[in-house]
Amino acid sequence: MDELDKIPLYLSRNISELRTKKNWSQQQLAQVAGIPRSTLTHIESGDGNPSLVNLMRVAAALGVGVEELLTRPRSQTLLIPAEKVPVQIRSGGLVRIHKLLPDKFRGIAIERMEFEPESAMGGQPHLSGTKEYMTVLQGEVVVQVAGQSHVVSKGDVLAFPGNQPHGYRNLRKSLAVAISMVIPVPV
Known part of the structure; x- marks a missing residue:
């Protein structure tokens, strides 16, 4: 054709x-x-x-x-160069959160989290009816959810209710990197 x-x-x-x-x-x-x-x-x-x-x-x-x-339809593709990806600095500069979802959707977030050695960060409870899924790409992250500690190692996935109080901790002496996805869960 x-x-x-x-x-x-x-x-x-x-x-x-x-x-x-x-x-x-x-x-x-x-x-x-x-x-x-x-x-x-x-x-x-x-x-x-x-x-x-x-x-x-x-x-x-x-x-x-x-x-x-x-004319040929325009591409719906959007490339955001690394230096333009929004980054939030938390915990006195020890944790960097890269916002990977450029569009705003209520109750949805995708973030790349970088934890400096021996750093910690309190999580912010998300909307009721959401679930957070976290996978570690490098190192190990301890996630505290509703009073329980979960060690998430490279490749593991931790799923928990997004509206629960939670926090993250890198106990190791090396950088830890994780991806967090928060999505609404159908009832």
Whole structure:
């Protein structure tokens, strides 16, 4: 399939994505564009061969140029260089928390935690209904959860209720690195 044969697919994806970003139904976009909904449905299916006038109406309704509807869809990929990843410094500079989830989602967090030798950090209880999953990539971390200590070694996974009081401790004389994921758990 050459690039020209892909244009109906590009058109379909681009219109659908732009419409979704505006939180519009097909009916709403069709009304704003002044075309029948069936025409828009046919275009979004990838089977349509719309007239230039209908393409211009849809592009104008979406606030873009016709060329944006016909080009290869933009990538949804985002690369954040290491120096731009937000880092929170805790425990007097002995613990670094790299925020690995650039988007904000209520109750969800993914963090890379670096514990200097013989350091400790109190955890912050998360929302009720969340669970924290922690795996150690390097070294060993002791996690205190609701009065119990758990030694988490390289490769282990510790799962615990995210809303429980907890804390972390690196008892060794070398750096410990862990990944923590906090996610809502369906009831």
